[in-house]
Amino acid sequence: MDLSGTENRKLDSQLSYGVSALSFFTRYYIQSLLVVSVVILAAVNPYFRTLGNLENILLQASFAGIGAAGMTLLIVSGAFDLSVAGLLGLCGVLISELLPSLGVVLTVLTGLLFGLLLGLLNGLVVTKLRIPAFIATLGMMNIYLALAFIWTQGSRVISVEDASFNTLGTGTVFGVLPIPFVIMIATYLLCYGILNRSVYGRCLRAVGSSEIAARTAGLPVDLIRILAFAIVGGCTALAGVFLTAELSSASAIMATGYELTVIAVVVIGGTSLRGGAGTLFGSFAGALFFAVISSALNILNVGAYWQYVVTGIFLISALGVQALRSYILVE
Amino acid sequence: MSNSLELLNLRSIFSVSNATRLIQVAESLGVFALLMIVVIGASIIAPGFFTYTNLTNTLITASITAVTGLGMTFAIAMGGFDLSVGSIQVLTAIVAAGLLSIVDAPLAILGAIFTGLALGLLNGALISKLRLPAFVVTFGMMSIVRGIALLVTQGQSVMITKHIEFGLLNNGKILGLPVPFIIMMLVFIVLSLLLKHAPFGRHACAIGGNRAAAIVSGINVDRVTIAVFGLVGVTAAISGVMLSSQLMIVDATLGTGFELQAITVSVLGGTSLSGGHGNLVGTVFAALLLATIASALNILNVTAFYQYLALGVLLIFALAIDTARRTFIAKSLLSRA
Numbered sequence: 001m002d003l004s005g006t007e008n009r010k011l012d013s014q015l016s017y018g019v020s021a022l023s024f025f026t027r028y029y030i031q032s033l034l035v036v037s038v039v040i041l042a043a044v045n046p047y048f049r050t051l052g053n054l055e056n057i058l059l060q061a062s063f064a065g066i067g068a069a070g071m072t073l074l075i076v077s078g079a080f081d082l083s084v085a086g087l088l089g090l091c092g093v094l095i096s097e098l099l100p101s102l103g104v105v106l107t108v109l110t111g112l113l114f115g116l117l118l119g120l121l122n123g124l125v126v127t128k129l130r131i132p133a134f135i136a137t138l139g140m141m142n143i144y145l146a147l148a149f150i151w152t153q154g155s156r157v158i159s160v161e162d163a164s165f166n167t168l169g170t171g172t173v174f175g176v177l178p179i180p181f182v183i184m185i186a187t188y189l190l191c192y193g194i195l196n197r198s199v200y201g202r203c204l205r206a207v208g209s210s211e212i213a214a215r216t217a218g219l220p221v222d223l224i225r226i227l228a229f230a231i232v233g234g235c236t237a238l239a240g241v242f243l244t245a246e247l248s249s250a251s252a253i254m255a256t257g258y259e260l261t262v263i264a265v266v267v268i269g270g271t272s273l274r275g276g277a278g279t280l281f282g283s284f285a286g287a288l289f290f291a292v293i294s295s296a297l298n299i300l301n302v303g304a305y306w307q308y309v310v311t312g313i314f315l316i317s318a319l320g321v322q323a324l325r326s327y328i329l330v331e
Numbered sequence: 332m333s334n335s336l337e338l339l340n341l342r343s344i345f346s347v348s349n350a351t352r353l354i355q356v357a358e359s360l361g362v363f364a365l366l367m368i369v370v371i372g373a374s375i376i377a378p379g380f381f382t383y384t385n386l387t388n389t390l391i392t393a394s395i396t397a398v399t400g401l402g403m404t405f406a407i408a409m410g411g412f413d414l415s416v417g418s419i420q421v422l423t424a425i426v427a428a429g430l431l432s433i434v435d436a437p438l439a440i441l442g443a444i445f446t447g448l449a450l451g452l453l454n455g456a457l458i459s460k461l462r463l464p465a466f467v468v469t470f471g472m473m474s475i476v477r478g479i480a481l482l483v484t485q486g487q488s489v490m491i492t493k494h495i496e497f498g499l500l501n502n503g504k505i506l507g508l509p510v511p512f513i514i515m516m517l518v519f520i521v522l523s524l525l526l527k528h529a530p531f532g533r534h535a536c537a538i539g540g541n542r543a544a545a546i547v548s549g550i551n552v553d554r555v556t557i558a559v560f561g562l563v564g565v566t567a568a569i570s571g572v573m574l575s576s577q578l579m580i581v582d583a584t585l586g587t588g589f590e591l592q593a594i595t596v597s598v599l600g601g602t603s604l605s606g607g608h609g610n611l612v613g614t615v616f617a618a619l620l621l622a623t624i625a626s627a628l629n630i631l632n633v634t635a636f637y638q639y640l641a642l643g644v645l646l647i648f649a650l651a652i653d654t655a656r657r658t659f660i661a662k663s664l665l666s667r668a
Contacts (some may be wrong), residue, residue, distance in 0.1 A: 130658075131650040132604055134466055138591055139650070142643030149636035260474055273464060305486070308478025312471040319463045 029321060030269055030282055034289045041296050048299055055178060057291045059169075059246065062180035063239050065287030067258065068265040069184075069191045070235030072283045074228045075266055076195065078208040078275030079133040081229060083122055084236045085258040086144030091115050091240040092250035093148050096158040104165045112237045118144065119233015123226030141259070148252035157251045160244060169245030180242040184287075187235065192280050194231075204228060208275030257308075264311055265290055268318040290314075362600055362616040369620060373627035380630055387509050391501065393622035394515035395573045399589070400596035400614045401515075401522050402566030407597050408526070409559050410539035410606030411465040415454060416567040417589030418476035423447045423571030424581045425480055427497075428489040436497045443575075444568045450476060451564015455557030473590070480583040488582035491575065500576035511573050515615070518566065523611050535559050539606025588639070595642060596621060599649040603657060621645070 042049040067084055074080055095111040102110065122140050126133045152158060160166065171179045195201040203224045207214045214221050236258075244250045267273060268289065269282030290311075297306055374381040399416050406413050423443040430439035450472065457468045491497060503510040526532035534555045537545040546552055570589075575581045598604060599620070600613025624645075625638050 125647060129647070129651045130654045131647065135594060135598075135604065135650060136647060138594075139643045139646040142588065142591060142639050142646070146636050146639035146643060149639065150634070154634075154636070257474070260470065263470070267467065273467060303482075305478050305481035308474045308481065310478075312473070312475035312478065315471040315474070316457065316463065316468055319467055320461055323462060 027270070027325065030289060031285045034285050034292065037289070037292055037296070041292065045296075045299055048296065051176070053295060053299075055172070055176065057288070057295050058181040059178040060294065061287045061291035062178065062184040063243050063246075064258070064261045064265050064290060065184045065284060066180070066187050066239040066242070067232075067236050067262040068269070068283045068287055069187045069280065070232040071262050071266050072269070072271055072278045072280055073191055073195055073201075073204060074232045075263075075271050075273060076208045076275055076278035077204045077225055077228045078211065079126060079225060079228070080263060080273070081119075081122055081137045081232045082134060082259045082263075083118075083137040083141035083144055084232065084262055085255045086141040086148065087115060087118050087122075087233060087236050088240040088243065088255040088258055089250075089252045090118070090144045090148045090151075091237040092244045092254050093151055093158060093252065095241060095244050096160045096250035097151075099160055099162050099165060104162065104168075107165070108168075108241050111241055112234055115233040115235075115237020115240065116230050117233070119230040119236070120226060122233065123229030126229065127222040127225050145252060152252055154252075157249045159249045161248075166245050166248045169242050169247070180246070183238070183242070184284075187238065188280055188284050191231075195278065195280060200224070200227070205276055208277070210276075260311060260315070261290065264315040264318070267322075268314055270322070272322060273319075362613050362620060366616050366620045366623065369623050369627070373623060373630075377627045377630040380627055385626060385630070389622045389626040390619075391509055391511045391573075391577065392625065393619045394509075394511040395570050395577070396589075396592050396596055396621060397515050397615050397618035398518050398573065399563075399567050399570040399593045400600075400618050401518055401611055402563040403593040404597045404600070404602045404609040404611055404614045405522060405526065405532075405535060405559055406563050407594070407602050407604060408539050408606060408609030409535040409556065410542065411458070411556070411559070412469070412594060412604075413451075413454065413560060413563045413567075414466070414469040414590045415450070415472040415476055416563065416570075416593050417586040417591075418473045418480065419447050419450050419564055419567040420571040420574060420589050421581070421583055421586035422450070422476050422480040422483075423568040424575035424578075424585065425484055425489055425583065427572050427575045428491050428581050429483070431491050431494045431497055436494050436500075439494075439497070440572050443572050444565055447564040447566075447568020447571065448561055449564070451561040451567070452557055454564065455560030458560065459553040459556040477583065484583050486583065488580050490580045497576050498579055500573065511577075514569065514573065518569065519611060519615060522562075526609055526611060531555065531558065536606075536608055539608075541607075588642075591642065591646065592621065595646045595649065598653060599645065601653075603653055604650070605657060 047053060067088075071081065071084070091111050091114055094114055095107055098107045098110055122137055125131060125140060126136045129136070168179055173179060173182050193201075195204065203214070203219055206217070206219060207221050207224050211221055214224075240255070243254060247254065265286040266278075266283050267286075269279060269284070269286035271278035271282060293310060293314075294307055297303075297310065379385060399420065403413060403416065423446050426446045427439050427443040430442045433439075434442075454465075454469055454472055457463055457472075458465050500510055500514075505513055526536070534545070534550045537548070537550060538552055538555060542552065571586075574585065578585075596614050596617040597609075599617035600615070601610040602608070602613065621642070624641055628638055628641070
């Protein structure tokens with residue numbers, strides 16, 4: 001990562017001014033896009049710039065954002081997890097069932113631990129049974145969803161009546177920042193520390209760049225991947241805690257399509273699906289960008305159905321931008 | 332020296348290809364044996380399973396899955412796969428149902444199939460021309476097409492009231508066999524001919540086996556990729572038409588998880604995700620197996636949620652077997668060399 005950074009900088013200095021500006025925008029395009037879209041929307045629509053709406057955007061961004069933090073680490077290691085929607089539903093159901101008897105702190109801890117364990121299970125299936133990650137986690141998604149359905153006897157909604165727990169989703173810090181958003185920032189700082197400042201992070205990047213080389217160098221590749229899956233499970237469970245608190249209810253289908261949003265956030269943020277390198281700053285901006293767009297669609301009264309179309313188009317075009325970027329760097 | 336080495340290589344290649352062929356046959360037989368066991372077990376445990384009506388219904392359900400599964404087998408043989416088939420199935424089912432209120436049944440069916448073909452070709456073009464990974468493109472298309480289906484219907488269901496004869500596509504019988512089964516057999520025959528006896532199928536397998544070698548040997552990889560994804564789109568559309576003639580009332584929430592079923596029947600039938608060959612017979616048997624399990628669970632009054640569970644477990648199981656088989660082949664290759 002650092003190495004390629006210096007190389008890029010060297011390359012940049014050789015390039016003409018126009019191309020390096022282009023290269024800047026292709027590297028930080030999501031951040032630029034975020035700023036531009038926020039400025040335009042705030043200028044055009046008076047409702048968009050109300051404090052309530054901004055707060056809502058931050059809140060919405062944190063659900064996908066927290067999951068995307070863990071997913072970035074996993075994608076850097078060269079795998080990804082499609083089971084997060086099922087995992088989140090199952091954790092949400094567990095949390096809402098345990099809350100009356102265990103109290104807030106113990107329930108949240110149990111929920112997180114459960115998420116970690118499910119993530120660990122995903123990792124074991126992918127590495128020990130040696131099944132390609134996308135299809136193994138697609139199967140695991142079905143299993144988690146089925147378990148959640150069986151537990152709740154269908155898509156029954158379990159309501160959560162604990163006021164102090166619900167504050168986790170609806171409360172704010174300093175009256176402005178929603179609690180989930182503060183936790184999201186903390187999650188990103190933690191993941192940044194793991195990815196860029198720890199030995200484990202270096203291992204993740206090594207495994208993602210070349211699994212064979214990592215194996216030859218004697219790295220415990222399977223263990224590294226399993227841990228990355230567990231981190232995704234933990235992050236998803238954390239998002240599940242806040243989503244359950246915000247909705248003050250849980251059901252098996254509470255997070256349908258979550259895997260698509262999370263992976264789209266990471267990819268749009270600029271992390272390559274090939275693995276080996278990733279940008280948490282990009283994922284952070286990507287989560288905010290998605291929340292801004294969906295808020296704009298809501299305000300403009302376009303309807304929820306467009307969100308599917310827009311998410312898909314953004315996902316595919318983000319890859320197009322990545323391809324363009326590598327093309328520019330090569331030229 | 333070099334001569335004998337070559338001979339050794341040749342011999343090992345031949346014996347390995349024999350071994351793989353043997354394993355392939357054994358695999359089809361394996362799924363077939365499993366199917367027989369489940370059918371016999373279901374007939375004993377679940378009274379009412381082995382009746383004409385229920386068997387016909389099971390056959391119809393299996394045929395709908397099998398048609399898309401056959402297309403998916405082609406894509407997997409080429410080393411790709413398509414996650415958007417569930418969304419394409421539902422959109423084409425809606426297109427067929429919607430067109431029936433305006434035009435005749437044949438035109439409505441054609442419209443649905445062209446929709447599927449166009450979406451499949453778009454998938455293929457994005458994958459081959461923009462060089463994007465199949466996983467992300469079809470994942471994105473899954474969302475886009477689902478969104479379009481929701482937008483077109485505005486979340487309402489579409490009922491088929493005109494041209495009721497469209498239902499014959501589901502209820503009709505030719506020589507005592509349900510029409511969906513005959514459609515599936517036709518698709519099977521056409522795809523088998525394409526896969527084994529046409530350059531197109533051989534090229535697809537060559538790309539799946541070794542992409543670089545396929546490019547070097549002059550295969551137009553882009554064109555084959557686009558054609559294969561177009562083919563998958565068409566099979567998904569045929570499944571969509573069959574689905575809408577089965578239900579006669581469709582909405583945009585149908586077909587979720589259908590991509591998983593299609594991939595499962597392919598892999599369970601013995602088509603390896605690593606690409607290079609496709610086992611179409613196995614796919615048909617695996618689709619029958621899934622439908623039989625679902626039907627037996629239904630009769631035993633087990634809720635649909637356990638079927639999701641069964642599907643997930645079965646998929647993981649099939650993939651684990653596939654990996655074990657590949658490891659076995661790799662090992663036998665090593666020990667021969």
